[in-house]
Amino acid sequence: MTVLDELTDGGRGSRSAAMDRGRSRPVWLLLPALVLLLAFFVYPVLTMAWRSVTDPVPGIGNFTWFFTEPANLRVLARTFTTSLWVTVIALVLSYPYAYAMTAAGPRGRAVLTLLVLVPFWTSLMVRTFAWQVLLQDTGVINKTLRLVGLGPLHLIRTETGVIIGMTQVLMPFLVLPLYAVLSGIDLRLVRAARSLGARPVVAFTRVYLPLSMPGVAAGTLMVFILSLGFYITPALLGSPTDALISQQIFTQVSGLLRWGRGGAMGVVLLIATLVLIGLVALAQRGPARRRSSS
DSSP states (O other): OOHHHHHHHHHHHHHHHHHHHHHHHHHHHHHHHHHHHIIIIIHHHHHHHHHHHHSSSSSSHHHHHHHHOHHHHHHHHHHHHHHHHHHHHHHHHHHHHHHHHHHSOHHHHHHHHHHHHGGGGSOHHHHHHHHHHHHSTTSHHHHHHHHTTSOOOOOTTSHHHHHHHHHHHHTHHHHHHHHHHHTTSOHHHHHHHHHTTOOHHHHIIIIIHHHHHHHHHHHHHHHHHHHHTOOHHHHHHSOGGGOOHHHHHHIIIIISOOHHHHHHHHHHHHHHHHHHHHHHHHHHHHHHHHHHHO
């Protein structure tokens, strides 16, 4: 073997060693995140699931209680219905707002982005108390409605008030994913459709809207999942007769000290959420396969 061959082999060996070290680094970098995930997410969920089948006695008695009590099923249905309304209203309000962020100039975009980020800098409790003041029978909203002849309306301690408060709190979680997708859409495609004779509505529904669906799916799924477990806003703006499942879990665990029943309700909500995510993933996989095959 010549000196050149030895140098070449040595260079290849050093490069392969460096590549091996480079491939092993991401694993070590993920360890702190994995430890955090296991300690603060996986372990509590497993503890909740364990208590649901062991407290007060081993078995599925807590799940039997949940599914045989009509009140529990009504609370579960009300939770999903409220979350669906919040998601739909947030989407209707967030889509044009995110579109305005993409169409505005640099200064306008900065102002609109700041308005979206400001709620993250304000306490959720403070915002909910503010909605309590606004939604009261003698609050600003009802005074305004009375002036225009539409009120007063009973908004506080109702499901409508809960939906209003939750929509305002969760809108940023829908605006930001929508803006991330809308800002990447090439508007020349819409102009090309217009130049070929498509009306503005047709160009929007056939070109722009399908391209924005990944942002719509990601944002609506996030808002829906977050609203399923909301507690503070429904507790302060709603009434006990219109309680959501998070309030019932709090009552079982903190008020009645029935950890098993609270755990069973949490497991049911978790499974329902995972099923929903799976259905959304399947619904998105079909169009993706059709696009890839074409």
